[in-house]
Amino acid sequence: MAKKKPVEADVSTEEKIKEAARKVFTQKGFAATRTRDIAEEAGLNLALLNYYFRSKQALFEIVMMEKLQQLFGNLYPILDEEITTLERKVEMVVHAYIELLSANPDLPLFVLSEIRADPERFGQRIQAGKILRDSYFIKQLRERRPDMHPIQFVMSIMGMTLFPFIGRPVLQAIGSLSAKEYQALMEERKTLIPKWIGAILKVK
Amino acid sequence: MAKKKPVEADVSTEEKIKEAARKVFTQKGFAATRTRDIAEEAGLNLALLNYYFRSKQALFEIVMMEKLQQLFGNLYPILDEEITTLERKVEMVVHAYIELLSANPDLPLFVLSEIRADPERFGQRIQAGKILRDSYFIKQLRERRPDMHPIQFVMSIMGMTLFPFIGRPVLQAIGSLSAKEYQALMEERKTLIPKWIGAILKVK
DNA sequence: GAAATTTTTAATCATTTGATTAAAATATTT
DNA sequence: AAATATTTTAATCAAATGATTAAAAATTTC
Structure with a gap:
């Protein structure tokens, strides 16, 4: 048949x-x-x-569990490598995120909105807390800049990387950019952000 | 009576x-x-x-109109000052935002979520596009770094400043921080972010 | 202070929406 | 191929929800 x-x-x-x-x-x-x-x-x-x-x-x-995993799950393996340098980790994380978010632009706003809607439920379900806190990445940050709280750097790395996707409609309007131009800027940020984080780590 | x-x-x-x-x-x-x-x-x-x-x-x-105004409306007057330096503008904007968001932590996630829900309606209603694009701030960025798209800096400034409020539940969990400790980090960022943006503007 | 106007309330409506059900269609087993 | 199990459908339910209405209460006007 x-x-x-x-x-x-x-x-x-x-x-x-x-x-x-x-x-x-x-x-x-x-x-x-x-x-x-x-x-x-x-x-x-x-x-x-x-x-x-x-x-x-x-x-x-x-x-939601899938999306949480997608957004945060691949972070730990990179960040807890013992031998990889701080700089290299930033490169890898930023690259991985921009790749991921270019294919899933709604992901961060979705996940963060739903976490806000019920912080205790999802907030806890991210073991990322303890896991990330004890990672080599945090250790390396502490060694490099004992004068700063490591979360300050995490905030900036994530902010610089995720925010362009979270605030895209606004940013694209400000710059009057086409979708293609916007994507080109994202590509550029793959190398730009690591360079900038490097500068931030140095400056006192 | x-x-x-x-x-x-x-x-x-x-x-x-x-x-x-x-x-x-x-x-x-x-x-x-x-x-x-x-x-x-x-x-x-x-x-x-x-x-x-x-x-x-x-x-x-x-x-929503109120909140759009609250989040973006105070930006232009600062950024279009003719005599204020680039560095000083960054200081002022970051300070103003962290003050504002400390009192209204839900503001950015709310506004950006609703814009995403109907981008053309609200996206257009932000005249910020043309207005900001022609501001002295953008002009100053272009002069300082003709090699970079000014939006790259805008993304980073906004990302570093807004993201800690957008991603607060996650970041607070990662750092296992109390509300008071978190607020202290935000205070610290008022000076930290301008310093970091300064470094970013220099690095080639 | 009576009449008119404005504001507030309780009850109700119409639609939307998540979910269920019983029957039909399809696939699997024997 | 008949019997059984699984999947799909159309119809319907019950609760939630945005909105309306007519009457009551409060306020303002004259």
Whole structure:
């Protein structure tokens, strides 16, 4: 028969729903997302959402955990390398983030908004706290600049790297930049930010 | 009579609603805010909200315009001063922002989230684009570093300044900092960021 | 102080929205 | 191929939510 294996059926219904949920939740946030939006985006019947995932909340939970992992999960392996230099780590982290966020520009605003909506729930679920605090990266920062709180540098690295994606509509308007021009600036920042962090680490 | 002028009546009902709306909208965003939340926060009957402001959307509009002004409106007067040096402007802007955000920590995440929800509507409503682009600040940046796109510096200044408030739950967890300690770091950043931007402007 | 106006309230409406259900369609097992 | 299990659908439910209304209360005007 011709229709034995539907061409698109290689992606399971469950995965279609998750993929649609990733897209819609990330774009609009939990509160502004209607389960019907997700069903429509997936091209599926609304009831399937509850059939496979029980509730909007449960589906969101899954997506949110993925996104937390995506945004923070790859950080620790880089930052806790023992032999890699501080400078090299900054290069790697900044590069990795700009690559990631260029492909997922809504990620940081989504994650940080949802964390704000329920700080204790998600704030705790980031073990990143203890894990990062005891990392070699923090140790290296302390050695290099014992006079400064290491978080001051973390704030600046993350700020310089993430903010262009968080505030993109505003920044793009200020600069009257096309999407292509904006992306070019992001590429440039891959080397710019490490250089600047280097300068910051030196200055007293 | 004892109850001729109710003690709290010096604040009009209309203003009570606006104040409650500011608080709830800023904390939870438009979509997650129910008009009942606002009425309750104001200690008033739900119907008064529509009586004074017609609709949730109309009330939101008012609050949002206020918040846009609060977040971006004070920027231009500082940045377009003709005689003030670049360095001094950075000092002033960073100081003003950290003061503002220490009192209104939810402001940037709120504004940027709502802009993302409808970029063309609010993005355009920030005349900041043209206005800032032609400011003396940008001119000074161009003169100082003709080799760099001025927006690269704007991104970094705003990132370093705003991000600690946008990502506060995460950063506070990473550093296991108390509210007081966190605020102390923000105070420190008032001088730290200008110093760092100075270093960034120099480095080639 | 009576009449008119404005403000406030309680009750209710209409829509939206997350979720459920029973039946139909499809796939799997025997 | 019949029986069974799984997946999908259309219809519907119940609660939440933005908004309205008519009456009551308070205030202002005359």
